[in-house]
Amino acid sequence: MDNLTAGKLFLVPTPIGNLEDMTFRAIRVLKEADVILAEDTRTSAPLLKHFGIDKKAYAHHQHNEHQASAEIVRFLKEGKKVALISDAGTPAISDPGFLLVRTALQNGLDVECLPGATAFVPALVNSGLPADAFVFEGFLPVKKGRHTRLKKLAEEERTIVLYESPHRLLKALEEFMEVMGADRQASVSRELTKLYEETVRGTLTEIKSHFENNILKGEFVICIAGKAEEKKAKKHYDSDR
Structure with a gap:
């Protein structure tokens, strides 16, 4: 697979309480993402709206991450930018994300974790x-x-x-x-x-x-x-x- 044409998986930390802790870079990555995955779309919707990110988020949580990972890898291989957020803090830290990261890496895809909030x-x-x-x-x-x-x-x-x-x-x-x-x-x-x-x-x-x-x-x-x-x-x- 040509990594120049492949997409990238971004793990994007979100505030653990205070919305002022959202970084400029996190907002930019979410605005540029082709697909946004969220632990709970009901929780992420107000956050995305607050920062003017007019995109639908798709659920990615502990109950569907095994099945969903294969489809997300397909998106990445098609060249899409995929951003994963959890309800609060950094994805994969006591939250969903580890399985998706491992699957992406096993498929030779790029993964990038932004620095940010974690409790x-x-x-x-x-x-x-x-x-x-x-x-x-x-x-x-x-x-x-x-x-x-x-x-x-x-x-x-x-x-x-x-x-x-x-x-x-x-x-x-x-x-x-x-x-x-x-x-x-x-x-x-x-x-x-x-x-x-x-x-x-x-x-x-x-x-x-x-x-x-x-x-x-x-x-x-x-x-x-x-x-x-x-x-x-x-x-x-x-x-x-």
Whole structure:
């Protein structure tokens, strides 16, 4: 296949809350795209309208991405520019996109990911925990394999970054306290870039206490100190006694 005549797949980050975080380049790519794919067209429609992008978006989500990828590759081979957006943030980061990227690459097609919004980066930087080395876990398994994964993470020496939903937050904090210790330092951010953005820092016990007495709304990013950081903090505390 001649790559000079083939199209290109663009992964386009969209704001996680504040529309001012949309980049000029992202708007241009979406305006120039022949096909726009969206995780949820009902969510993407207001975004596209806001930025004057008068194009129909086609659904591409976890329930149809296996079947849809072959057709999208056909579009790319015909020379079309295809742009993929998720509901918020960067596609393929705990969102649909990975399978499409892999399929495009396996077919020798060009893939380009634009830089832009993603929730875990500001949450990590705001946490006050080491950000020079970290492990991003996304959403942990809900049931099968969850406890095994938590036990492995308890031994992780880098800062741990996870996503969690509102209705599972308190239970998740309880589980972290059980396997990592109630005094493990952590940070929880919610509603990032929005009007009621909040970041709570402290021990897992302190954070759980805070959210037991406050409304649980929005998507949550949890950052937990790695085991090495806990050892360092304890050593510093002991030396000051």
